Amino acid sequence: MDKPVIYSNDLTKNFGSFCAVNKICFEIKKGEIFGFLGANGAGKTTGIKMLTGLLTPSSGEARVAGFDVFTESEKIKKNIGYMSQKFSLYNDLTVNENIRFYAGVYGLSKKEIKIKKKELIAKLGLEDVQDTLAKELPLGWKQKLAFSIAIIHQPKVVFLDEPTGGVDPITRRQFWEMIFDASAAGITVLVTTHYMDEAEYCDRISIMVDGKIVALGTPKELKNQYNEEDMNSIFVKLARG
Amino acid sequence: MRKVFGAFVVKEIKHILRDVQTLIILIGMPIVLVILFGFAVKNEVNDAKIAIIDMAKDDLSLELTHQLSASNYFILSELPGSTNQIENIFRKGDAKMAIVFEPDFANKFYKDKKASMQLIADASDPNTANILLNYAQAIIRNFQNEKNKNAHVPYLINMETKMLYNPTLKSVVYFVPGIMTIILMLISAMMTSITIAKEKEKGTMEILLASPLNPSLIVIGKVAPYIILALFNAATIIALGIWIFDMPLVGSFGLLTGEILLFILASLSLGVFISTISQTQQVAMMISLMGLLLPSILLSGFIFPLESMPKVLQAIANIIPAKWFIQILRGIMVKGVGIDFLWKQTIVLAGMTLFFIAVSIKKFKIRLE
Numbered sequence: 001m002d003k004p005v006i007y008s009n010d011l012t013k014n015f016g017s018f019c020a021v022n023k024i025c026f027e028i029k030k031g032e033i034f035g036f037l038g039a040n041g042a043g044k045t046t047g048i049k050m051l052t053g054l055l056t057p058s059s060g061e062a063r064v065a066g067f068d069v070f071t072e073s074e075k076i077k078k079n080i081g082y083m084s085q086k087f088s089l090y091n092d093l094t095v096n097e098n099i100r101f102y103a104g105v106y107g108l109s110k111k112e113i114k115i116k117k118k119e120l121i122a123k124l125g126l127e128d129v130q131d132t133l134a135k136e137l138p139l140g141w142k143q144k145l146a147f148s149i150a151i152i153h154q155p156k157v158v159f160l161d162e163p164t165g166g167v168d169p170i171t172r173r174q175f176w177e178m179i180f181d182a183s184a185a186g187i188t189v190l191v192t193t194h195y196m197d198e199a200e201y202c203d204r205i206s207i208m209v210d211g212k213i214v215a216l217g218t219p220k221e222l223k224n225q226y227n228e229e230d231m232n233s234i235f236v237k238l239a240r241g
Numbered sequence: 242m243r244k245v246f247g248a249f250v251v252k253e254i255k256h257i258l259r260d261v262q263t264l265i266i267l268i269g270m271p272i273v274l275v276i277l278f279g280f281a282v283k284n285e286v287n288d289a290k291i292a293i294i295d296m297a298k299d300d301l302s303l304e305l306t307h308q309l310s311a312s313n314y315f316i317l318s319e320l321p322g323s324t325n326q327i328e329n330i331f332r333k334g335d336a337k338m339a340i341v342f343e344p345d346f347a348n349k350f351y352k353d354k355k356a357s358m359q360l361i362a363d364a365s366d367p368n369t370a371n372i373l374l375n376y377a378q379a380i381i382r383n384f385q386n387e388k389n390k391n392a393h394v395p396y397l398i399n400m401e402t403k404m405l406y407n408p409t410l411k412s413v414v415y416f417v418p419g420i421m422t423i424i425l426m427l428i429s430a431m432m433t434s435i436t437i438a439k440e441k442e443k444g445t446m447e448i449l450l451a452s453p454l455n456p457s458l459i460v461i462g463k464v465a466p467y468i469i470l471a472l473f474n475a476a477t478i479i480a481l482g483i484w485i486f487d488m489p490l491v492g493s494f495g496l497l498t499g500e501i502l503l504f505i506l507a508s509l510s511l512g513v514f515i516s517t518i519s520q521t522q523q524v525a526m527m528i529s530l531m532g533l534l535l536p537s538i539l540l541s542g543f544i545f546p547l548e549s550m551p552k553v554l555q556a557i558a559n560i561i562p563a564k565w566f567i568q569i570l571r572g573i574m575v576k577g578v579g580i581d582f583l584w585k586q587t588i589v590l591a592g593m594t595l596f597f598i599a600v601s602i603k604k605f606k607i608r609l610e
Contacts, residue, residue: 052451074453082451086444092259093252104248105452150448159451 003066005030005157005188006051010060011069013046020046022211023060028190028204030156033183035202036192037231039239043211044192045085048159051190052082065156078107081150081187085162088146091135095126098134099149106153120148140171144178151182158182160191164198176201196231205231207238214238245454249462256436257466267432271424271474275481278416289373291315292327292336297346301356305384309340314376331363338362338373350388371549414489417482418570419543421475422563425501426537428471429508430515431529433464437516438525456605464509471505491577500573500587504566507590510597511562517604537563565589 004027013021021043028034036044049055051064053073062069065079089098099120103113121130124144134142143163151158160179164172176198183189183203191202199205200219207215207222215222215238219231226234257264291309295302310317318336320326327339341359343349350356360377362370437460440446449459479497482488490497511533519525538544540554541563547555558564565586572578572586580587 054447054450077451078453080451082448084444084447086447088444088448090252090256090445091443092256097252097255101248101252102448102452104245105449105454107245107453 004028004063005032005066006034006062006064006190008051008060008062011047011050011057011062012059013043013050013055014058019211021050021057024206024208024211024213026206026213026216028188030188031183031186033179033189033191033201033203035199035205036190036208037194037196037199037205037235038192038208039194042208044208045161046211047208048161048190048192052080052159053077079156081153081155081158083146083150083158083160083163085165087139087142089134089142089149092133094133095121095130095137095145098145099152102149103152108153116152120152124148140167140174143167143171144175147175147178151187154185155187157188157190160189162192162194164193164195172198196235199231199235207235209239246458246462249454249458250465253436253463253466257470267428267470268474268477270427271420271478272481274420274424275417275478275486278420279481279486287314288316289314289338289369290336291317291373291377292320292330292339293317294320294327294339294341296344297342299345299347301347301350302342305342305381308384309377309380312376312380314373327361336363337369338377340377414571414575415543417478417486417488418567418574419541421478421501421570422504422541422543422566423534423538424474424478425471425505425566426508426511426534426563427529428467428474429464429505430512430533431526432470433467433509433512434515434519434525434529435522436467437463437513438519438522441516442521457602460513460601460605464513467509468502468505471508472501475501475505488574490574492573493579496580496583497570497573500566500569500583500590503587503590503594504562504569507562507566507594507597510594510601514597514601514604517601536561540564541567543567562590562593 006026006028008027009025010023011021011025012019012023024043024047026034036047038044046055050057050069051062053069053076056073057069064076067073067075067079069076090101093101096117099117100113103116108116121127124141126141126145129137129141134145137145147160147163150160164175167175172195179189179191179201191198193199202219204216204218205222206213215225215234217225222231222234223229226237228234228237293306293309295306306317309315320330320339330336330339339359339361341361343357343359346356346358358381360374362374364370437446440449440463446459450456479488479490483490512529515525515528515533519528536557540547540550540558540561542558543563547558547564550558569583569586569590572583576582
């Protein structure tokens with residue numbers, strides 16, 4: 001069997017006496033879509049930040065794309081894409097300039113950037129607005145563009161931190177189509193959300209409460225385990241304790 | 242990596258150029274300030290009204306009165322008899338200063354070698370009062386020295402050093418270094434702290450930090466364009482000062498450029514430091530304005546002379562980079578001194594730069610923890 005792309009064992013983060021993430025354990029396979037569910041403040045974002053090398057964990061162990069989060073965060077950064085809950089494009093740069101800049105940051109050559117940019121714009125249907133400032137695009141377009149940019153360097157893993165906040169259901173559905181495509185192309189996806197309908201799209205999900213993973217499995221497994229019709233009821237049951 | 246750095250700088254320049262309003266302010270402000278200070282805000286005084294109360298009326302007091310009136314600084318008016326009218330004329334605004342000769346002035350001067358006179362200034366406008374006193378004292382000392390020379394008594398040299406280097410008391414000497422300091426600080430410290438805080442606020446900093454870019458490269462890439470902008474402004478201010486207001490540039494141009502670069506670096510490191518302790522643009526701006534610009538204006542010797550401040554404030558002024566830089570600028574431009582006289586100030590500025598870079602790196606790391 002393949003080695004897991006993301007491996008976490010007892011990963012913990014303390015801020016002073018507050019334990020934001022408490023001994024989380026999981027393994028994620030190549031191309032899997034893994035959902036991090038939890039209420040606000042449950043520790044999802046802290047978990048992602050540790051795995052992306054933005055935060056050093058307090059204890060435990062974790063490997064991303066085969067590299068250790070404690071000692072090899074530089075190598076991890078070359079192999080991941082990241083989209084945060086805040087909108088991550090530059091408002092005062094055009095669509096083209098945003099693509100070029102981020103592609104450059106990830107070390108793509110001029111030629112690659114040109115090809116990728118063309119591909120991306122055609123795929124998203126942005127031909128008419130490619131020289132428009134990003135701030136003038138509707139939110140849904142911006143988020144699709146931000147996601148495409150996050151995987152422009154074909155990373156092994158992409159981390160999405162509440163990528164669909166504030167977006168209408170149709171755009172959300174389209175956004176998830178893009179996630180499925182990425183997963184089919186072999187990119188491992190770790191996504192946090194608090195939309196329970198999105199949880200159903202994930203291959204496996206983990207539900208976090210107060211920094212701990214209290215449930216982990218496929219949506220079907222969890223529904224059987226907790227004897228509930230939908231994810232929402234499971235979530236409310238767990239989060240209420 | 243160099244290519245990535247280039248792309249980064251290009252992006253930063255686009256940010257600056259597309260914010261047209263800010264750009265106009267940044268380029269226009271130094272010009273407006275220099276012209277405003279040059280034409281409107283004057284520290285020099287011409288034709289100030291002075292009251293003379295001569296209780297001696299002898300040759301010597303008349304001679305001195307003539308010298309005072311010949312100076313062009315004062316318009317004298319004779320006030321009869323006593324000193325108790327002085328307050329009255331001050332209140333009416335008929336005079337800014339009164340000069341009183343004691344009775345028997347000449348006799349006391351020649352025989353006792355000790356005559357006294359009183360200079361009373363209207364200090365409700367302390368700046369003007371100070372300047373008038375300085376002018377009058379200088380003239381009187383000159384007069385006294387001349388008399389001493391005739392009498393073969395050793396010279397009494399006790400001149401204000403400021404007068405020595407700025408004999409015509411031109412205010413351009415004061416405001417050009419001051420404006421330069423404030424503008425460089427504004428651009429290098431405030432603008433960079435805001436632009437870095439903006440990336441944090443908008444969430445793009447997180448993306449950059451999660452990318453393979455080295456954090457120090459991110460910071461250097463962000464501040465680099467501001468060095469060019471700051472240098473451009475420094476050149477504008479010097480050019481305006483020299484060509485329009487006859488500002489002297491006695492010292493070495495190379496040294497001047499070097500010191501300006503050093504101060505820009507010091508300000509940049511301060512700006513980066515401020516950005517590490519502020520999460521939003523607004524916070525960065527408030528800290529820059531209140532914590533940096535205000536003390537730089539008040540405690541640098543730009544407008545208010547440090548010498549006349551309480552010892553506590555004088556001590557605080559020592560930690561303000563602007564104070565040292567203004568000394569350097571005045572030294573090079575007006576006095577024409579070289580590094581052998583300015584090494585202390587230069588070392589202080591360099592030390593501050595290194596300190597803030599070190600603290601910023603440490604803060605940056607802690608934040609990432």
